[in-house]
Amino acid sequence: MPRSAETASFKFNHTMIRVKDPKQSLAFYQDVLGMDLLSKLDFADFTLYFLAFNHTGKELSDEEKKQARFSREGVLELTHNHGTENDPNFQGYASGNAEPGKGFGHIAIAVDDVDKACERFESLGVKFKKRPTDGKMKNIAFILDPDGYWVEIVPYYMGS
Amino acid sequence: MPRSAETASFKFNHTMIRVKDPKQSLAFYQDVLGMDLLSKLDFADFTLYFLAFNHTGKELSDEEKKQARFSREGVLELTHNHGTENDPNFQGYASGNAEPGKGFGHIAIAVDDVDKACERFESLGVKFKKRPTDGKMKNIAFILDPDGYWVEIVPYYMGS
Numbered sequence: 001m002p003r004s005a006e007t008a009s010f011k012f013n014h015t016m017i018r019v020k021d022p023k024q025s026l027a028f029y030q031d032v033l034g035m036d037l038l039s040k041l042d043f044a045d046f047t048l049y050f051l052a053f054n055h056t057g058k059e060l061s062d063e064e065k066k067q068a069r070f071s072r073e074g075v076l077e078l079t080h081n082h083g084t085e086n087d088p089n090f091q092g093y094a095s096g097n098a099e100p101g102k103g104f105g106h107i108a109i110a111v112d113d114v115d116k117a118c119e120r121f122e123s124l125g126v127k128f129k130k131r132p133t134d135g136k137m138k139n140i141a142f143i144l145d146p147d148g149y150w151v152e153i154v155p156y157y158m159g160s
Numbered sequence: 161m162p163r164s165a166e167t168a169s170f171k172f173n174h175t176m177i178r179v180k181d182p183k184q185s186l187a188f189y190q191d192v193l194g195m196d197l198l199s200k201l202d203f204a205d206f207t208l209y210f211l212a213f214n215h216t217g218k219e220l221s222d223e224e225k226k227q228a229r230f231s232r233e234g235v236l237e238l239t240h241n242h243g244t245e246n247d248p249n250f251q252g253y254a255s256g257n258a259e260p261g262k263g264f265g266h267i268a269i270a271v272d273d274v275d276k277a278c279e280r281f282e283s284l285g286v287k288f289k290k291r292p293t294d295g296k297m298k299n300i301a302f303i304l305d306p307d308g309y310w311v312e313i314v315p316y317y318m319g320s
Contacts, residue, residue, distance in 0.1 A: 003190065003191075003194040003195070003196065003214075004194055006194070006276075006277075006280055007193060007194025007213075008194070009271050009272035009273070009316075010193060010194050010213055010269050010270070010271050010277075011213055011215070011234065011269065011270045011271075012195070012212065012213055012234035012235075012236060012267065012268075012269060013268045013269060013270035013314060014267070014268045015175040015265075015266075015267050015268070016264075016265030016266050016267075016268065016312075017263065017264055017265055018262065018263055018264075018265060030163065031163075033167060033170060034163045034164055034166070034167025034168070034170050035163075035172070036163065052172065053167075053170055053171055053172055053233075054163075055171070066317075067317050069318075070270050070314050070315065070316055070317055070318050071270060071316045071317055073213075073233045073234030074171065074172040074233030074234055075172075075268075076172060077265070077268070079265060093262065093263030094254075094256070094260065094262065094263040094264075095263060096254070096256060096263060096264045100254065100260055102178065102253065102254065103177065103178055103253035103254040103255060103256060103264070103307070103309070104176075104177055104178075104254075104256045104263070104264030104309075105175075105176030105177055105178060105237070105239060106175075106176050107172065107174070107175050107176075108172075108173045108174045108175070108176065108235075108237070109170050109171065109172060109173060110170070110171045110173035110230050110231060111169050111170050111171075112169035113169070116166075117166075117170075120166055147263070149263070149264075152174075152176075154173060154230050155230065156169075156230055156231045157226075157227050157230055157231055158229075158230050
């Protein structure tokens, strides 16, 4: 039940992060994690990429992808400010997990089998912040995307 | 269609941000935005709050809420490091949209009527980064959560 009539239509549509090099980021979010590119919006100085997992069991038409972009939950928006990918003076983006600038934490991908997912990430050369065997929490992992943002890997259902 | 069998189970489960005062943040995400609290996990030094919009049309049992936490998309995780709410020396968290620390952008809520949603936010005393009437993009707004994180308000379907 929605908490109030006024918010009944609300959906948590997307999370936006800035990326240095879209080629690397798209390879990560599409090929490593398996998201689909819903749309790409070009502006003079920047380009936006909207990605999401396709849970429909079928290919989406371009129109369906465009509609999904702002009408569903679980969308990731990547903002590429043109030029950062070739700029030797570009300092890179803060992941949000170090001072100063600590604040943003991570995005999380739920999977049916964390160990299997992590073996595959390992074989694809993905960098780990925390392997399932590290630390106390044996059933979760943290991998790093090309900009160093933390991506948590969690099993579908973690007991209480 | 999933891009590969190995990622077919993957879901974009949640986005985590740190918050100074959970009382203020819960009031914002529950009462202003209308999310439900799925679960609260207490640890020695910190507490995690998992929130999401309930689109099922019914109240969820505690067990269903706990399961939803890691089994669905569109979940927001708030991390409260105990003590920040009363610490006069706490500097506050970076929203991600200023240097240094720029990187994280925002989360976005899709709604059926941006103007109506914003009138209500206004009446509730919510701070705006950008009202629908400001700037070039008349069909979107940005409000600020209690920590200053940007929350974009977008209509369900924005044409091409």
